[in-house]
Amino acid sequence: MSDVLKVAGRTLSSRLIIGTGKYETYAQNAEAAEAAGAEMVTVAVRRVNLTDKDKPLLVDYLDPEKYIYLPNTAGCFTADDAIRTLRLAREAGGWDLVKLEVLADQKTLYPDMEETLAAAKLLIKDGFDVMVYCSDDPVYARKLEDAGCCAIMPLGSLIGSGLGVMNPVNIRLIVEQSSVPVIVDAGVGTASDAAVAMELGCDGVLMNTAIAEAKDPILMASAMKHAVIAGREAYLAGRMPKKRYADPSSPLAGLI
Numbered sequence: 195m196s197d198v199l200k201v202a203g204r205t206l207s208s209r210l211i212i213g214t215g216k217y218e219t220y221a222q223n224a225e226a227a228e229a230a231g232a233e234m235v236t237v238a239v240r241r242v243n244l245t246d247k248d249k250p251l252l253v254d255y256l257d258p259e260k261y262i263y264l265p266n267t268a269g270c271f272t273a274d275d276a277i278r279t280l281r282l283a284r285e286a287g288g289w290d291l292v293k294l295e296v297l298a299d300q301k302t303l304y305p306d307m308e309e310t311l312a313a314a315k316l317l318i319k320d321g322f323d324v325m326v327y328c329s330d331d332p333v334y335a336r337k338l339e340d341a342g343c344c345a346i347m348p349l350g351s352l353i354g355s356g357l358g359v360m361n362p363v364n365i366r367l368i369v370e371q372s373s374v375p376v377i378v379d380a381g382v383g384t385a386s387d388a389a390v391a392m393e394l395g396c397d398g399v400l401m402n403t404a405i406a407e408a409k410d411p412i413l414m415a416s417a418m419k420h421a422v423i424a425g426r427e428a429y430l431a432g433r434m435p436k437k438r439y440a441d442p443s444s445p446l447a448g449l450i
């Protein structure tokens with residue numbers, strides 16, 4: 195495909211990124227990744243087993259040679275905690291492409307944007323390529339890009355909520371102003387939500403719960419793959435304008 199997603203020098207033909215949490219087993223996670231056609235998986239380095247060989251290892255099911263691992267800072271509530279987590283991840287696995295998220299509270303898991311921006315600046319100075327989870331605030335999105343983040347990842351809605359894209363106007367504003375990829379992260383619940391995000395012009399979608407907690411995760415992963423492709427093609431095609439009145443599909447001139 196000529197229409198590819200490029201992030202920090204990496205080229206992906208798939209615009210769907212999936213997580214590695216909440217699945218019943220790593221085997222199911224791997225099957226979902228295959229069905230989704232994903233090439234990048236995000237890994238909560240505080241929660242996923244990457245090193246303890248006495249327990250199932252994620253790398254035995256999702257081959258790091260096949261998938262780009264994207265370590266994230268899920269569960270971090272301060273900039274210092276997030277920075278420490280990612281430095282440890284780099285030491286353990288050599289990863290420099292990372293997903294930064296600094297949360298404000300347990301109830302909403304909404305991003306603390308002040309702490310997020312502070313952490314992003316320090317991580318970028320430390321040589322990391324930072325993909326950043328953020329609120330759907332165009333002002334902070336611009337600040338994060340200006341700081342050097344390689345991808346802006348605004349929430350569609352709250353993490354794990356399945357509410358879909360709650361503020362399409364702001365997502366569209368972020369897309370229009372950004373020169374780095376914009377990837378909707380959090381809140382997708384079903385295939386139509388993923389399609390909406392892509393139709394707004396987003397470069398990709400990241401999801402975890404929508405697939406992992408579906409009644410049939412593998413079938414949902416496949417549905418999400420097709421939704422992302424359809425949404426992207428619809429965006430590139432350019433939708434027809436909305437009209438207040440009917441417009442006949444067949445011309446009226448020359449009727450018998």
